[in-house]
């Protein structure tokens with residue numbers, strides 16, 4: 001499972017400051033899945049180590065398949081020369097059943113990883129579309145347990161790993177360890193927490209790792225170079241490059257400085273770099289691909305299509321059509 005955090009105070013402050021209320025694959029082998037005791041008396045130590053290594057690889061591969069790790073999925077995409085499509089939806093908007101269907105549709109059209117947002121009352125990094133979706137979901141009594149139930153239902157039927165997106169407050173309320181355990185049990189493969197600074201990530205990652213989770217970090221256009229390097233170094237699954245100085249929301253065009261930011265990241269990491277914020281359609285997705293990113297993240301445009309189309313059926317239709325057009329563009 002992966003955790004994604006807004007790994008810089010700059011990012012958090014930037015996102016918080018711009019709030020507008022109006023409007024290298026690492027598979028974590030837990031002690032339970034690492035039965036590496038060598039039959040010492042039967043094998044000389046070098047052979048034993050080789051056997052242990054092979055076994056470790058097998059266990060790692062099995063773990064990657066079972067948990068649908070984010071980094072494993074990104075590695076696969078890169079091997080196949082495919083730009084990853086990473087859609088984002090708000091859980092339980094318009095309702096839990098429709099969210100499950102929507103996740104299945106996204107999986108069917110070829111989403112590589114799916115980000116699922118826990119609706120929250122004070123989404124400081126989100127623009128009006130996601131704020132409205134979260135409000136709708138909360139108004140019908142959505143709780144963390146209901147979101148986990150959606151994850152459980154969906155994860156059993158889809159290939160794409162689910163990264164749970166949540167502000168830190170719901171994690172704190174549940175307890176970090178319990179949250180990670182329950183998310184993992186539900187079948188989530190990752191977590192994205194935009195309001196935690198880099199300095200606080202080591203202790204969170206430690207708990208996440210105990211539950212076999214990866215921790216994806218975010219960097220923004222205003223993150224200083226040295227800090228960006230550390231974020232890239234610490235991020236797991238992929239590095240989330242926020243394309244704008246501002247909140248989430250579909251925009252008309254991508255800022256051209258994103259190309260330079262991707263290049264800067266390439267100089268300091270060989271991890272996958274995925275770009276999000278502002279993607280409203282196939283043109284922007286194609287632009288991000290042309291700039292050399294490994295993945296395209298799209299949220300608000302899909303959230304709007306699903307939640308603001310009049311009926312759940314129509315919403316599913318609109319959202320699927322948009323997601324398919326993004327898939328075709330990259």
Ligand SMILES: O=P(O)(O)OC[C@@H](O)[C@@H](O)c1c[nH]c2ccccc12
Nearest residue numbers: 088125194248249277278298299300
């Ligand atoms: O909605 P957009 O502009 O397409 O951006 C991605 C996105 O929705 C998702 O990754 C996300 C939703 N809320 C966030 C808050 C912070 C960072 C990222 C996010």
